[in-house]
Amino acid sequence: MKIGVVTFPGSLDDRDAVRAVGAVGAEAVPLWHGDADLRAVDAVVLPGGFSYGDYLRCGAIARFSPVMEALVPAARGGLPVLGICNGFQVLCESHLLPGALIRNDHRKFSCLDQRLVVENAATAWTSQFEQGQEITIVLKNGEGGFVADDRTLDELEGEGRVVFRYAGDNPNGSYRAIAGITNERGNVVGLMPHPEHCVEPGYGPSLDGLPFFTSVLQAMAQA
Amino acid sequence: MDEVTRSAAHVDTVSRAAQSPDVEQPWLELGLKSDEYERIREILGRRPTSAELAMYSVMWSEHCSYKSSKVHFSLWGENTTDEMRERLLVGIGENAGVVDIGDGWAVTFKAESHNHPSYVEPYQGAATGVGGIVRDIMSMGARPLAVMDPLRFGNLNHPDTLRVLPGVVAGVGGYGNCLGLPNIGGEVVFDDCYQGNPLVNALCVGAMRVEDIHLAKASGVGNKVVLFGAKTGGDGIGGVSVLASETFDEGGPTKRPAVQVGDPFAEKVLIECCLDLYAAHVVDGIQDLGGAGLSCATSELASNGDGGMRVELDRVPLRDASLRPEEILMSESQERMMAVVEPSRLGQFLEITDRWDVEATVLGEVTDGDHLVITWHGEVIVDVPPRSVAHEGPTYHRPLERPAYLDVLHDSTPDSLPRPADAEGLKADLLSLLASPNLCDKSWVTDQYDRYVQGNTALAMPDDAGVVRVDEQTGRGVAISTDCNGRFAKLDPYAGAQLALAEAYRNVATAGAVPLAVTDCLNFGSPEDPGVMWQFREAVRGIAEGCRHLGIPVTGGNVSFYNQTGDTAIHPTPVVGVLGVMDDVARRTPSGWKAPGQVIYLLGRTRDELGGGEWAHALHGHLGGRPPRVDLDAERLLADILVNASRDGLVDAAHDLSDGGLAIALAEATLRYGVGARIWLDAVCERDRIDLFTALFSESAARAVVAVPRSEEVRFTDMCTARGQVHARIGVVDDETDGLDLQGQLTVTLAELRDAHTGTLPAVFGR
Numbered sequence: 001m002k003i004g005v006v007t008f009p010g011s012l013d014d015r016d017a018v019r020a021v022g023a024v025g026a027e028a029v030p031l032w033h034g035d036a037d038l039r040a041v042d043a044v045v046l047p048g049g050f051s052y053g054d055y056l057r058c059g060a061i062a063r064f065s066p067v068m069e070a071l072v073p074a075a076r077g078g079l080p081v082l083g084i085c086n087g088f089q090v091l092c093e094s095h096l097l098p099g100a101l102i103r104n105d106h107r108k109f110s111c112l113d114q115r116l117v118v119e120n121a122a123t124a125w126t127s128q129f130e131q132g133q134e135i136t137i138v139l140k141n142g143e144g145g146f147v148a149d150d151r152t153l154d155e156l157e158g159e160g161r162v163v164f165r166y167a168g169d170n171p172n173g174s175y176r177a178i179a180g181i182t183n184e185r186g187n188v189v190g191l192m193p194h195p196e197h198c199v200e201p202g203y204g205p206s207l208d209g210l211p212f213f214t215s216v217l218q219a220m221a222q223a
Numbered sequence: 224m225d226e227v228t229r230s231a232a233h234v235d236t237v238s239r240a241a242q243s244p245d246v247e248q249p250w251l252e253l254g255l256k257s258d259e260y261e262r263i264r265e266i267l268g269r270r271p272t273s274a275e276l277a278m279y280s281v282m283w284s285e286h287c288s289y290k291s292s293k294v295h296f297s298l299w300g301e302n303t304t305d306e307m308r309e310r311l312l313v314g315i316g317e318n319a320g321v322v323d324i325g326d327g328w329a330v331t332f333k334a335e336s337h338n339h340p341s342y343v344e345p346y347q348g349a350a351t352g353v354g355g356i357v358r359d360i361m362s363m364g365a366r367p368l369a370v371m372d373p374l375r376f377g378n379l380n381h382p383d384t385l386r387v388l389p390g391v392v393a394g395v396g397g398y399g400n401c402l403g404l405p406n407i408g409g410e411v412v413f414d415d416c417y418q419g420n421p422l423v424n425a426l427c428v429g430a431m432r433v434e435d436i437h438l439a440k441a442s443g444v445g446n447k448v449v450l451f452g453a454k455t456g457g458d459g460i461g462g463v464s465v466l467a468s469e470t471f472d473e474g475g476p477t478k479r480p481a482v483q484v485g486d487p488f489a490e491k492v493l494i495e496c497c498l499d500l501y502a503a504h505v506v507d508g509i510q511d512l513g514g515a516g517l518s519c520a521t522s523e524l525a526s527n528g529d530g531g532m533r534v535e536l537d538r539v540p541l542r543d544a545s546l547r548p549e550e551i552l553m554s555e556s557q558e559r560m561m562a563v564v565e566p567s568r569l570g571q572f573l574e575i576t577d578r579w580d581v582e583a584t585v586l587g588e589v590t591d592g593d594h595l596v597i598t599w600h601g602e603v604i605v606d607v608p609p610r611s612v613a614h615e616g617p618t619y620h621r622p623l624e625r626p627a628y629l630d631v632l633h634d635s636t637p638d639s640l641p642r643p644a645d646a647e648g649l650k651a652d653l654l655s656l657l658a659s660p661n662l663c664d665k666s667w668v669t670d671q672y673d674r675y676v677q678g679n680t681a682l683a684m685p686d687d688a689g690v691v692r693v694d695e696q697t698g699r700g701v702a703i704s705t706d707c708n709g710r711f712a713k714l715d716p717y718a719g720a721q722l723a724l725a726e727a728y729r730n731v732a733t734a735g736a737v738p739l740a741v742t743d744c745l746n747f748g749s750p751e752d753p754g755v756m757w758q759f760r761e762a763v764r765g766i767a768e769g770c771r772h773l774g775i776p777v778t779g780g781n782v783s784f785y786n787q788t789g790d791t792a793i794h795p796t797p798v799v800g801v802l803g804v805m806d807d808v809a810r811r812t813p814s815g816w817k818a819p820g821q822v823i824y825l826l827g828r829t830r831d832e833l834g835g836g837e838w839a840h841a842l843h844g845h846l847g848g849r850p851p852r853v854d855l856d857a858e859r860l861l862a863d864i865l866v867n868a869s870r871d872g873l874v875d876a877a878h879d880l881s882d883g884g885l886a887i888a889l890a891e892a893t894l895r896y897g898v899g900a901r902i903w904l905d906a907v908c909e910r911d912r913i914d915l916f917t918a919l920f921s922e923s924a925a926r927a928v929v930a931v932p933r934s935e936e937v938r939f940t941d942m943c944t945a946r947g948q949v950h951a952r953i954g955v956v957d958d959e960t961d962g963l964d965l966q967g968q969l970t971v972t973l974a975e976l977r978d979a980h981t982g983t984l985p986a987v988f989g990r
Binding site for chain 1: 400403487489580672674677692809811989
C-alpha cells in the first residue's frame with residue numbers, strides 16, 4: 001500500500017504525515033509540488049503548513065501547482081485524498097470540497113488539544129471510527145473558520161457529509177462547528193485538525209489519529 | 224536614483240579616500256566614538272571610505288563587538304575544566320555552541336536578544352528575532368528542532384503593554400509557526416522595570432550528525448563566495464548600532480526603519496535548501512546574515528579563514544535599486560545566507576538552490592593574502608584587513624562600582640510584610656498569587672504557538688522543560704529550560720544569576736534529562752553606568768563559577784546592553800538556558816500528577832526565604848532583603864535523584880519549586896491534569912522549623928515535588944536515604960478530592976484554582 005504525501009514549498013507537516021503513514025505499516029511516497037506525477041500511489045495526503053507562504057488566500061496558489069493537475073482528476077475518479085489543515089484549504093480552493101476557510105473569529109493562531117465528534121464513520125478515512133465517537137486531535141491554525149452558504153451547509157448536513165464537528169466550545173467560529181467534511185463519494189476528506197500529530201505514544205495528546213490511516217488501508221484493500 | 228548616479232564615479236572609492244583625507248564623515252551619526260574613528264584611520268593609514276566607515280560602525284557596535292563585555296569573558300574559559308570540555312564539540316565564539324549528546328548526534332543551541340527592535344515594532348522585531356536565531360543554528364549545519372521565547376514585559380495593566388505584548392506574541396508565533404518549528408517553552412514575565420524596555424529573547428536548538436558540523440570560515444584560494452536567499456532591501460540599516468546599542472530617550476527620532484522585516488516562508492525554504500546543500504557536501508564554509516548583514520558575513524568569513532576575499536558588491540540582488548553601497552553593506556534584510564563553495568561543486572550547489580527557487584549569486588572568491596576587498600562596478604570601495612573589522616574591534620575596560628542602592632534594598636527585608644494569620648488568609652493569598660501576572664496561566668500566549676509541528680515534541684509548556692526527540696529510531700532527545708528571576712539578580716546579581724542557572728538545571732532534571740550544557744542571554748542596562756557594569760560582572764562570574772560547580776559548560780550566549788530608558792535600567796536579567804539529554808524522551812516526566820493513589824514527596828529543605836519572591840512582589844509590591852540561598856551541591860544531588868528516579872520509573876510526575884513556592888507548585892501540579900491531592904505539611908514544618916505560611920510561599924532553592932507510584936515508594940525512599948536527599952512524604956494524589964485539601968487546614972476546589980489561574984490574561988487581552 002502506497003500513500004503519497006505532497007510537499008509544497010512551505011509545507012510543514014509533511015514529515016509528520018510520512019511518519020503517520022509509516023505508523024500503520026503503509027509505504028509513504030513523497031510527491032513534489034512541481035511534478036504532475038502521482039507515482040502510482042493508492043491514496044494521497046495533502047499535509048499542513050503554509051504552502052507558498054499563504055500570503056494570498058491559504059491554498060490559493062498551491063491549487064495551481066503541477067501536482068494538483070494530476071491530483072484533481074484522480075480524486076474525482078475516486079482516489080482517497082486526505083487534506084489536513086492547509087491541505088483542507090487546498091482542497092476547498094481546488095473545488096474538490098465546498099466552502100472555504102477564513103481567519104479564526106478571535107483573529108489569532110491557536111494550538112489546542114481539541115475534542116471532536118465523528119459524525120460520519122463511512123468515509124475512506126473514517127471507517128475505523130464509530131459514528132458519534134468523541135476523539136481528541138491537535139488543532140492548530142490561524143485560518144480555520146469553515147464557512148459556506150446556507151444551501152451548501154444544508155446540503156452537507158443532509159447528505160451526511162459533515163465528517164467531524166467540534167465538541168465543546170467552537171474554537172474558531174466555524175459555521176455549525178464544522179471541523180471536517182467529505183465529497184459525495186466519501187473518498188476526499190478535509191479537516192482542520194491534525195491527525196498526523198496523534199499517532200505515537202509519548203508525542204501528542206492521543207492516538208486518535210491512527211484510525212484515519214488504518215481506515216484508508218482498509219478502503220484501499222477493498223478497492 | 225538612476226544608473227548614472229549610482230555609477231562608480233559618484234561613490235567614495237579607496238583611491239578617492241586616500242586623496243581627500245579631510246572630508247567630514249558621519250561617524251558620530253553611525254554610532255562611533257571619536258577615538259574609535261581615529262583608530263579606523265590608524266588601521267587603514269587613511270580615512271575610511273564611506274563603505275568602510277559603514278562596515279566598521281556596525282561591526283564595532285556594542286551588539287556585534289561585545290566591546291564592553293568581552294574583557295569579562297575570560298571568566299568563561301577560566302571556569303571551564305577539561306572534564307567539562309569533553310562533550311563540547313564547538314565552544315564560545317562560533318555562531319552557536321555544539322555538544323555531543325551520544326550515538327553520533329551533535330546538538331547546537333543558543334539564545335539571542337531582540338529587545339530594542341521589539342519595542343519599536345513588536346511584530347517584526349519579535350519575528351525576526353526568531354528568524355535570526357534559527358539561521359545561527361542552521362549555519363552550524365544543523366536542522367533546527369525547536370524554539371523557545373523568554374519574554375519580559377512592563378506592567379500587565381499599562382496601556383503600552385497592550386501594544387507590545389500582543390504584537391510580540393503574534394510575531395513569535397507568526398514567524399515560528401510558518402517556519403514549522405515547535406515552540407516548546409520559554410517565559411512570560413511582567414515587571415514595571417521592563418515598561419520601556421521589554422525583553423524579547425529567542426532560543427533555538429538544532430541537531431546534526433557529529434561529522435556534519437559546519438563552520439563560518441572562508442578558505443581555499445579560488446573558492447566561490449555565494450550569497451543566497453532573499454534579495455537585499457533597505458530594512459534594518461543600522462539595526463545593531465543605532466538601535467540595539469543605544470539607550471532609548473524620550474522624544475528621540477523614531478527608529479522604525481532600523482527594524483528588519485521578516486518573511487518566514489522564505490526562511491522555511493532556505494532551511495530545506497540548506498539541509499539539501501549540506502547533504503550533498505557542496506558547502507565549504509557558511510555564515511548567516513543577521514546583525515550587520517553583509518558587513519558581518521564577509522568580514523567574519525574572511526577573518527576566520529586563511530586567506531583574503533574579493534567581493535563584487537554590485538552583484539548583490541536588490542529589492543530596492545536605489546540602495547547605495549554602504550546601505551547594502553549595512554542592511555539587515557532577513558533570510559539570507561553566504562556560503563563558500565569549491566568551483567567544482569558550484570554547479571551542483573546552484574542546481575539545489577534552483578530546485579528550491581532560492582536565488583543564489585556568486586559575489587566573489589577567496590583570494591591570496593589577507594585583505595577583504597569589495598568593489599562597486601569595478602572600483603575598489605573597501606580594502607581592509609578583515610580581522611580589524613570582525614575580531615579586533617575596540618575593547619573597553621568600563622569602570623565598575625557596587626551600586627549604593629544595594630544596602631538600602633538589603634535592609635528592607637520582607638519580614639515586616641503582613642503574613643496571613645489564618646487558613647482563610649492563606650487561601651486568599653494562594654488564590655491571589657495564582658492569579659498574579661507572573662504565575663497565572665499563560666495559555667493566552669502559548670496557545671498562539673505551534674508546539675506539535677515536526678511530531679517530535681514530548682513535553683512543552685506548561686511543563687517545566689521543553690523536550691524534543693532527536694533520533695526517531697532510539698528516541699534519544701533533549702530537554703531545555705530557560706529561567707531567570709530579575710528581582711533576585713537585582714538584590715544580588717551573583718546569587719541571582721546562579722539561581723537562574725540552578726532553576727533551569729533543576730527544570731531539565733525534573734523532566735528526567737541529564738543536564739549537559741548552558742547558554743545565556745544577558746540583558747542589562749547601559750554599560751556606561753558603573754553600577755550596571757558591576758551587576759554584569761557579578762552575573763557573569765555567578766554563571767561561570769556556578770557552571771564549574773555543576774560541571775556543565777557554557778557553550779555560547781548573547782549580551783544585550785542599553786536596556787534602559789533615560790537613567791533607569793531594567794533589573795539585571797541574566798536569562799540562563801540549560802540543555803539536557805535523555806536516552807528516550809517518550810519516558811519524560813510531566814510536571815502534573817494524574818494517577819490516584821500515588822504518593823507525593825517534597826524533596827529539599829525549606830527556609831524562611833521570601834526576599835525577591837513572588838509573594839512579596841505580587842501581593843505587596845515589595846522588593847528587598849536577600850534572595851534565597853544558593854546551594855549548588857544540593858542542586859546537583861537533587862538533579863541526580865530526579866534523573867535516576869525518572870529513568871528507573873520511580874516517579875510519574877515531578878515539578879520544580881520556584882516562583883511562588885510549594886503553594887504554586889502544588890496548584891500547578893493539580894491543574895495540569897485536573898486531578899486533586901490531599902496534602903499534610905505538619906512534619907515538614909516541624910522538621911524545618913517553619914510555619915505553614917513559610918512552607919507554602921518560601922522560595923528556597925533546590926526543591927521539587929514528585930509523585931511516586933506506591934509500588935515504587937520503598938525503592939524511591941531508599942534511594943533518597945542512601946544518597947542523603949532530604950525528603951518528606953507530604954501527600955497523596957486523590958481524584959476524589961476536589962482540588963487541593965491541606966488536611967486540617969484549608970481546601971481549595973479545582974474550580975477555584977482554575978478560575979484564579981486562567982482569568983488574568985484574557986481579562987486584559989480578550990478571548
